[in-house]
Amino acid sequence: MSEQTPLPEVTDSELLLRAHVFEVVRSSVRFPDGREVERMVVRHPGAVALIAIDGEGRWLLVRQYRHPTGQELLEIPAGTLEPGEEPHATAARELREETGFAAASLERIGGAWTAPGFCDEYMHFYLATSLRPDPLPQDEDEGISAPVAMTFDELQAAIDDGAIEDGKTLAAVTLWRRYTERTARRVGSGTSRT
Secondary structure, three states, X not given: OOOXXXXXEEEEEEEEEEOOOOEEEEEEEEOOOOOEEEEEEEEOOOEEEEEEEOOOOOEEEEEEEEHHHOEEEEEOOEEEOOOOOOHHHHHHHHHHHHHOEEEEEEXXXXXXXXXXXXXXXXXXXXXXXXXXEOOOOOOOOOOOOOOEEEOHHXXXXXXXXXXXXXXXXXXXXXXXHHHHHHHHHHHHHOOOOO
């Protein structure tokens, strides 16, 4: 096993902005070779994203206006962790707020750093199945449409033609495929899931 390269050291940090959901921090970073650089980081509490699959095997997506893009995006449901809230609880809440459904089965299937070049947001991905109607009011600032149900083939076609360009939705496809492949191997080998 090879030795791990030493990590850079943060020598100074300054809070530049505190906003509703995030902070912007400027840090001085010293690399092991002595070089010092400045880095700006958006500090984020983390988030969840949901692959919600209805009783007919369709993915539930939502249309939401995303101001930085200047347009509505077709995407999987997602949301930010509240202070002290565990990702599983956030996933259950966001599913109800954004789709109007609760899940009898909510399983974490992976995670990803969303924009590690400038942001520390980590997103937990959940598979939500066995859905039943159980809505919660949406957050006032979101303006999310009623869910759009798509088969996986329709979802892939929407990705291919550019109708879906949301990064978390694209990542969810990879995580879901890997999850279904692992599940099929376990079932094929007779190994039960615990």
